[in-house]
Amino acid sequence: MNAGGATVVDQVVFWVLAVLTTFFAGFTITRRNPVTAVMSLVATFFCLAGIYASLSAHFLAVIQVLVYAGAIMVLFIFVIMILNREEVAPFSMRPLRLLGVLGGIYLLAKLVDVVAVGLPEAAPGVAPDGFGTVAAIGEVLFRDFLFPFEAISVLLLVAIVGGVVVSRSHQKEVAAVEAADYRHQIQELAHHDYPGEPEAPAEGHH
Amino acid sequence: MPTTYYLVLSFVLFLIGTAGVLLRRNALIALMGIELQLNGGNLAMLAFSRELGDLKGHVFAFFIIALAAAEAAVGLAILVALFRGRQTVNLDEATLMKR
Numbered sequence: 001m002n003a004g005g006a007t008v009v010d011q012v013v014f015w016v017l018a019v020l021t022t023f024f025a026g027f028t029i030t031r032r033n034p035v036t037a038v039m040s041l042v043a044t045f046f047c048l049a050g051i052y053a054s055l056s057a058h059f060l061a062v063i064q065v066l067v068y069a070g071a072i073m074v075l076f077i078f079v080i081m082i083l084n085r086e087e088v089a090p091f092s093m094r095p096l097r098l099l100g101v102l103g104g105i106y107l108l109a110k111l112v113d114v115v116a117v118g119l120p121e122a123a124p125g126v127a128p129d130g131f132g133t134v135a136a137i138g139e140v141l142f143r144d145f146l147f148p149f150e151a152i153s154v155l156l157l158v159a160i161v162g163g164v165v166v167s168r169s170h171q172k173e174v175a176a177v178e179a180a181d182y183r184h185q186i187q188e189l190a191h192h193d194y195p196g197e198p199e200a201p202a203e204g205h206h
Numbered sequence: 207m208p209t210t211y212y213l214v215l216s217f218v219l220f221l222i223g224t225a226g227v228l229l230r231r232n233a234l235i236a237l238m239g240i241e242l243q244l245n246g247g248n249l250a251m252l253a254f255s256r257e258l259g260d261l262k263g264h265v266f267a268f269f270i271i272a273l274a275a276a277e278a279a280v281g282l283a284i285l286v287a288l289f290r291g292r293q294t295v296n297l298d299e300a301t302l303m304k305r
Contacts, residue, residue: 029226
């Protein structure tokens with residue numbers, strides 16, 4: 001494969017960013033310490049933003065940095081701070097999974113083969129003016145994809161509510177149920193075993 | 207640069223993400239693997255979008271990023287709930303529904 005039509009600067013930028021992206025992605029999934037993993041994931045996303053910009057997707061590059069390197073990574077860091085557990089054996093290698101790794105590498109080789117054969121070698125011509133800018137994307141987004149756009153906002157709302165409901169602490173409810181239980185027991189004891197006394201015995205109090 | 211190069215890079219990213227999801231026991235790292243997979247898909251979208259001169263690929267990549275944010279929020283909430291209930295984030299130990 002030769003990079004027909006691309007300038008030297010283009011090639012250097014692509015190769016540097018591609019190698020860095022791959023390196024940091026591999027670093028992410030092999031680190032034992034989750035904080036190191038998150039930091040290399042941030043580096044991966046920054047390099048990817050550069051690659052998006054080289055594809056003349058400037059709006060998406062900015063969104064990538066804002067949403068991924070900003071919002072999602074902060075979420076990850078918060079959860080790591082809550083959990084804060086070192087793992088003993090990070091990889092779970094079983095014979096079947098090793099077979100899966102080999103199968104995945106074979107599949108990758110096949111895919112690369114297909115793509116290398118099936119697409120024209122030359123770089124596509126210079127993108128038209130305004131390709132990938134906020135104005136151009138906004139026009140497509142709000143004309144052809146208005147309903148999906150609204151649906152995505154509903155999805156985000158559902159995700160917020162779901163996140164709050166799932167991760168909420170249930171201690172208060174458990175405590176309330178237990179207290180009702182104890183009250184019931186005390187009443188029973190007072191009624192049956194000690195009919196004359198208004199107070200329950202000492203073991204009923206907690 | 208030709209689109210082929212970008213596609214190969216997106217395959218490699220997706221494969222690394224898949225390996226992270228399948229091989230790591232830490233649920234946090236598995237979630238990071240899912241993010242890597244989504245980014246691999248995004249890169250392929252943008253590469254084809256430039257190849258075809260069509261901005262729809264950009265719109266889809268935008269949707270995927272919004273979806274990834276929602277997925278991260280809910281996934282991490284599930285992780286916190288799992289840790290509350292079982293004091294672990296090890297995926298091999300979360301086997302309550304296995305038998």
